[in-house]
Amino acid sequence: MTASAPPTTSGPEQDLCTSCGMCCDGTLFTFVEVAEDELSAVQQIFTLHAGAKGPVFHQPCTYNREHTCMVYNDRPQTCRAYRCKTLLALDAGEIALPEAARRVAETLGAKQAVEGHLECGETLNAARERRAIAATDQERSKTQLAFILKLTALDLMLDRYFRKRGKTMLS
Ligand code: SF4
Ligand code: SF4
DSSP, rough: OOSOOOOOOOOHHHHHHHTTTTTSSSSSSSEEEGGGGHHEEEEEEEOHHHHHSSSESSSOOOOOTTTTTTTTTOOOHHHHHHHOHHHHHHHHTOOOOHHHHHHHHHHHHHHHHHTTTTTTOOOOOOOOOHHHHTTTTTTOOOHHHHHHHHHHHHHHHHHHHHHTTSTTTTO
16 A cells, blocks of 8 residues: 555545455555654554565554454554545545445455455465466366456456556556
């Protein structure tokens, strides 16, 4: 997760996000960048790791519980700033809340379909690596094919509704 816009604080946007949580639970991101000027505060509550551009903490975030941030008032700047494509469209008045909620519900359904194919403790990111290997396996089973198709359907939905231009699976 990288910063891109002002914070989400209240109202329909917050209702949407608390029904979703996909920018916190490892569906969209594998890590969250931490700004240098908040390092000392953030490392009080997160285990930080070296990232390509600086310190990060890993996703799924341990403070995401049932789509809700348990450290909301102390969440890092990147979290405060982040808005997915659907939230930006809602902010801009390009779509109404029912359409935003439909996108979230539909994508959560696609995610749930993938979860039945995950190995014990496997993250979606690890599953994406497994998909890349299975995709080249000429002797893959029907179960593996179903896993590939469902995960790809989820990623296409994430591209369409959540990931920004230049950040999509196909870009
Ligand atoms: S992915 Fe978008 S709608 Fe979902 S919680 Fe994050 S900002 Fe909110
Ligand atoms: S700190 Fe809160 S907003 Fe940030 S990734 Fe974790 S659960 Fe999400």
